[in-house]
Amino acid sequence: MLHYFLIYFIAFFMEKLEREIRESKFSELMNKHFAASSIPKGLYCLSLRLTDEYSSNAHARRQLPSPELLPVLSNNSYHHFVLSTDNILAASVVVNSAVQSSLRPEKIVFHIITDKKTYAGMHAWFALNPVSPAIVEVKGVHQFDWLTRENVPVLEAVENHHGIRNYYHGNHLAGANLSNTTPRTFASKLQARSPKYISLLNHLRIYLPELFPNLDKVVFLDDDIVIQRDLSPLWEIDLWGKVNGAVETCKGEDEWVMSKHFRNYFNFSHPLIAKHLDPDECAWAYGMNIFDLRSWRKTNIRETYHYWLKEVTYWLLMFLTVCLILPYLCSKLNIITVILPLRLLILYWDGL
Numbered sequence: 001m002l003h004y005f006l007i008y009f010i011a012f013f014m015e016k017l018e019r020e021i022r023e024s025k026f027s028e029l030m031n032k033h034f035a036a037s038s039i040p041k042g043l044y045c046l047s048l049r050l051t052d053e054y055s056s057n058a059h060a061r062r063q064l065p066s067p068e069l070l071p072v073l074s075n076n077s078y079h080h081f082v083l084s085t086d087n088i089l090a091a092s093v094v095v096n097s098a099v100q101s102s103l104r105p106e107k108i109v110f111h112i113i114t115d116k117k118t119y120a121g122m123h124a125w126f127a128l129n130p131v132s133p134a135i136v137e138v139k140g141v142h143q144f145d146w147l148t149r150e151n152v153p154v155l156e157a158v159e160n161h162h163g164i165r166n167y168y169h170g171n172h173l174a175g176a177n178l179s180n181t182t183p184r185t186f187a188s189k190l191q192a193r194s195p196k197y198i199s200l201l202n203h204l205r206i207y208l209p210e211l212f213p214n215l216d217k218v219v220f221l222d223d224d225i226v227i228q229r230d231l232s233p234l235w236e237i238d239l240w241g242k243v244n245g246a247v248e249t250c251k252g253e254d255e256w257v258m259s260k261h262f263r264n265y266f267n268f269s270h271p272l273i274a275k276h277l278d279p280d281e282c283a284w285a286y287g288m289n290i291f292d293l294r295s296w297r298k299t300n301i302r303e304t305y306h307y308w309l310k311e312v313t314y315w316l317l318m319f320l321t322v323c324l325i326l327p328y329l330c331s332k333l334n335i336i337t338v339i340l341p342l343r344l345l346i347l348y349w350d351g352l
Contacts, residue, residue: 245290
């Protein structure tokens, strides 16, 4: 009898110990995630210092771009990049790497959109650190008259939906089923639950045709990339009247990075998602996309976005899927796969 009791006790103890070790590993992953995504102490006040510079230094407030270059902002013979971010150093990395890698930097125009609190610092940085011969425009969301609650319902949805706020700002470890997931999967889910994904800046790409009414084609870049090659050939790609030029992420040598399907992004327990989407559909990278704004203006993508936002707000925002599915939902013909050596063109990084 004592023998069986000892066996049971040892088994119970080992199971408890294994569970504690597993939970410890996940806690370590979460701490590493927050440490990697936080701002280093030495740079913590950079935005504040630049904001102070903006208020006290006339050079930091100079017009971007200079008045004689304003017509270039709507000139479709130039290569227009759009970058939406509140991270000043990350924006600097993207812009400078694009200019330095370009064979025709004089054709580059960057349209940087940031939030109101970061605008002064972002403007000061690029005013004091020009990237000539490229042209940089910095605008805050508060400077777009079109961006109102009536036109951008995501503003109200994020503020009023308790589930969304709790998902992104709550305890990431509480309620997690650690027994049915791997550390790698858990790390990926942590990245997907970054609060930046419910920022208005992350949803602005849906309104590119309205924000840039005079442009025909733009390349939208995320702020977590480093440009490694000349991107000029992107403007030579014929999209055949389709809205979105993208690189598929379901085929490739790297089984982790290049194995993304819709099932990786959507919760198919939601009936509306299960009805309209195919879990095996190939996903695509959204760090660098080409948009034909002329073709976009002929679609109902914005209206579809508003409909889905109303019907499945929680799921839509929770998984950052809005930008992945909208062209697909309106018509599969709105997506074209661009055959590009993505890893040779851009390098992904976590930023600061």
